[in-house]
Amino acid sequence: MRVRVDDDICAGHGVCVATCPEVFRLTADGFSEVLVDVVPAEHVEAARTAVEQCPEHAIEMEID
Numbered sequence: 674m675r676v677r678v679d680d681d682i683c684a685g686h687g688v689c690v691a692t693c694p695e696v697f698r699l700t701a702d703g704f705s706e707v708l709v710d711v712v713p714a715e716h717v718e719a720a721r722t723a724v725e726q727c728p729e730h731a732i733e734m735e736i737d
């Protein structure tokens with residue numbers, strides 16, 4: 674699984690970071706960035722929840 678945040682849509686709510694801090698973090702500018710190339714298996718469920726709960730639908734998910 675891979676995830677990507679659309680910088681044009683992300684509004685920096687941080688829901689993704691709160692849900693899955695192993696995969697997302699907020700930058701100094703207050704937007705989300707993805708920390709990993711491929712989401713480790715143990716974090717896939719949390720990353721999927723982050724995708725579903727992002728208020729802006731800014732996170733794209735690609736399943737390998």
Ligand code: SF4
Nearest residue numbers: 683684686687689727
């Ligand atoms: S939850 Fe969505 S809008 Fe909020 S920081 Fe994460 S990607 Fe950006």
